[in-house]
Amino acid sequence: MTHVKIEAPRMGEPWLLTPGPLSTSFAVKEAMLRDWGSWDTDFRAMTAEVRARLVAMLGPGGASYECVPMQGSGSYCVESMLGTLIPRDGKALVLANGAYGLRAARSLAVMGRAFRVLDKGDYLPPRGAEVAAILDADPAVTHVVAIHCETSSGILNPLAEIAEATAAAGRRLLIDSMSAFGAVPVPPSEIAFDALVSSSNKCIEGVPGFGFMLCRREVLEAAAGNAHSLSLDAHAQWAEMEGSGQWRYTPPTHVVAAFLQALREHEAEGGVAARGARYAANRDRLVRGMRELGFETLLADAWLSPIIATFFCPADPAFAFPDFYDRLKARGFVLYPGKLTVVESFRIGTIGRLDGSVIDAVLSAIGETLADMGVVSAAPPQSALDERARFLEEVKA
CATH class of the missing domain: 3.90.1150.10 (Aspartate Aminotransferase, domain 1)
Structure with a gap:
């Protein structure tokens, strides 16, 4: 450290x-002063290093996860996760206590996925017992969608008890950890989840331009054909990166370079x-x-x-x-x-x-x-x- x-x-x-966006180091800014070819071997190596570092950041139990970077803002990545991992005949329970839970519900509505919402308002978090009761009463629910840190109010939601209730009911947990990953641990050995998403411009202290999903490998493999969108298909993005090391469509090269520097600074800090x-x-x-x-x-x-x-x-x-x-x-x-x-x-x-x-x-x-x-x-x-x-x-x- x-x-x-x-x-x-x-x-x-x-x-x-x-x-x-947040204040970044000079070194992160300076990393964007060079141009990179999106298909070049050097840039592909940068992408591979970013993916490996993010998986390692999960800690114990993270070896069974894959990293899928995705162009766009955090909301693009949330929609990519929901549309890729929730089957078209699935149903989500969205845990909302602010704007971002409600936005996840709106995304599901737009893409035509079934869902229900537990809305806790602005002041309180969803609790494990509430999740357990809803899942017991509604067997159609296949996935629970939780916001790790709801930045509308600043609530840090009790992810461990939500994960425990979800796993006990035999359902799957998807986490929007946009504003928490990198500063609040989410060890898979302690918190059972299928996938989480975060963004380059949050706790890792990069700049805006892409996000990423960390997903259990077997879940990602089974998700082929689920996606409602061509460009937001996380399975297709992962398959391309596994095959060629490239992003399917034009990547934010300068942002990736800055993010790699930010990841190195994150490691150096401890x-x-x-x-x-x-x-x-x-x-x-x-x-x-x-x-x-x-x-x-x-x-x-x-x-x-x-x-x-x-x-x-x-x-x-x-x-x-x-x-x-x-x-x-x-x-x-x-x-x-x-x-x-x-x-x-x-x-x-x-x-x-x-x-x-x-x-x-x-x-x-x-x-x-x-x-x-x-x-x-x-x-x-x-x-x-x-x-x-x-x-x-x-x-x-």
Whole structure:
């Protein structure tokens, strides 16, 4: 494990306190300064190294998995996984507690796959007992779709108990680990799953342009002909890479080069455990500092992820998020708007090339910004707290 060197942004470049794209190292940026031929042997070797490193990142039990890179954003890869691995006569149980679970359900609707949704709202995770009860009552369900970290709110969902309930019912688990893989372990020896997807611009700290699926080999082999899409057929992509070492269609060559550099930096830092520890330290420092400023987190501490934290917008009439955002950007920090269904909120990411010194700097900038805006209190509106309490009471009932 090595200490991560955090370079100050270059002239005019802000810190991205977002869940991807995020702030990257100079070396990752510099890796994109060379052109690569997509069919060239050197680039094929790069693709092979990326695939091998990602499988190795799974840890114990990962040897039976294959890596399938796929062009496009994270949502492309989620749709590729769902359309390739869920048979046309299958049915999915989608576990939703934010925008990304609901997006998975919408993808299934568009591709004509049967599904049902367990929607937990913005504040709570799906629990293993709930999954078990639904699977017991609905034998038609073949697959469970879980979001590892729901970045709408920042919830880190209890993947282990969801996987246990799914396996006990004899069903198959598909994981959207877009914002968690690389910092939160998903060892197949402990968590039974058929496949997960993630993206180049998340916890491995590359840049946007492709994602990847890690899938059990036997499951991938059996998926031929399932896909609803030519370009998003993960089985066909895997078969081509196994045969020729090439991507089926034009790959994002510069992004792959940057990602390979990011993978090497990830390993040098100490792998998943070290990356996750840095992010968790960032989160703890951020949440503590924001509470000292008077802000309140949307979530209880038990469900806070090390990826991104959501805060209620202040009730103070002097506070307006667009103005707050612009003033912080002028100070060199880019935040993330809220993405919730009920309350006004905003999010601050703790991943990327950040450490405690950056977190301290953003806390200082937020304090100065509130003063400049004339915001006396950062406390949330009582209506937002009442709405949360009402929802939690309904869940208990």
